Amino acid sequence: MTNRIHALLRKLIVEVRLLPGRALSEKEIAALLHVSKTPVREAIIRLAEEGFVTVVPQGGTYIAPIDVQRYMEACFIRFKLEEGAVVEAAKRHSLEDIARLKTSLAQQRAAAEGEQFTDFFLLDEEFHRTIFAAARLPGAWSVVNQAKGEMDRMRHLKRVFAVRRTEKVIEEHENIVAAIESGDVDRAREAVQSHLGSLESKILELSKNPKIWTYIEQINTRVIKKRVSRGSQLPA
Template sequence: MKDFPPLDSGRGPTVTDQIFGLLYDRVVNLTLPPGAKLSEIEVAAQMGVSRQPVRDAFYRLSQLGFIQIRPQRATTVTPISEEAVLQAYFIRTALEESCIRVATERLTDDHFDALAHLLDLQAREIEAGNRTGFHALDDQFHHDICAYAGLEFVWTLVKENKGHMDRARYLSLSYGADTAFAEHGQILDALRRRDAGAAVAAIRQHLSRIEGIIARLRVDQPQVFG
């Protein structure tokens, strides 16, 4: 099992939230791949906490379908579910298409400049081959559009539902980051022109790539699917 760092006991997220967040990220970025075993006792010991917050974090992850808890047997990371990925895609597309329409009306030149700066940072991460860094900036790009439009709650809903989609997308970044980056540029260009139709079309095309990603992963890495 992968080593886990001690937790920061200072002010901030609760212990359970910190454990959940760390495990969530490691499932999404495949540091904890499908089939990986997790021990409540070992995680608690490595992170310097009691077993209860670990148990609570495990339960939250199991509710998302990320891990399977079986009494008297090992807790394991679940395979990627194609059905769960496509459900997340449906929810995310509906939410972000609605948000992008509002964004075309509300975003300012300062907002556009800030988004352009994010694209510059994304380009650097691609050049450095840093999938984790690019993934974080990808999320920030989508988050900031929602936030600048005054609809940050939309991103909260997206984030609650997109985890399964992220697992598949992360695997694709080794060959698909350049495409994702180019599509971010198309989204920003449509926003700058305040062309709602073009912005919706761009975000729809961007998110729909998940279907092609699944098809390719089915061939290249079939072992990650259930």
């Protein structure tokens, strides 16, 4: 039950359906889900450890602000681990792995053509998970998936603000699959680097989307004001 509640709350936070600064009540969540407060408390503790919520002693529990530093750290972790995974996939893939990746590409095209962008996001996730499976490193994807929560929050913000590069993403995915299938390690590394970008490119990307940057600043400022008005302090 704790795992289910954690997964649900994490999904709502990552998809920016629970906004930064919103209070979380163990009692209300437990009543809504018809469970005891214990699994809810345990799920919130896990979310706090992941940086998604902030627990203020005697002041309540709140959805954490969007943290650009944590976003950059998540990008770094993903870049390094996925580059290694693509290299291993080029060396160790099977015909079944390539078939699964190509099926995913076809599904991504269908979702893009139908403007099913939420479905496209999920298919994108499955595509990258399949790369780690082809590398025979499925556990490494679990590490990436947990680390990239702030990255996913930013990706969903882009979706909200209609910042999309769907066609380009599919083209880059095609290049990655072709490189893995060829067994060319250098080509595979270059393909995934081109797809994921760099820390510098992510900063530049944010600067080119002032609406997102302004939204982050506004909502984080609102969180700070709420904390101050309650007489609490932000954690160091």
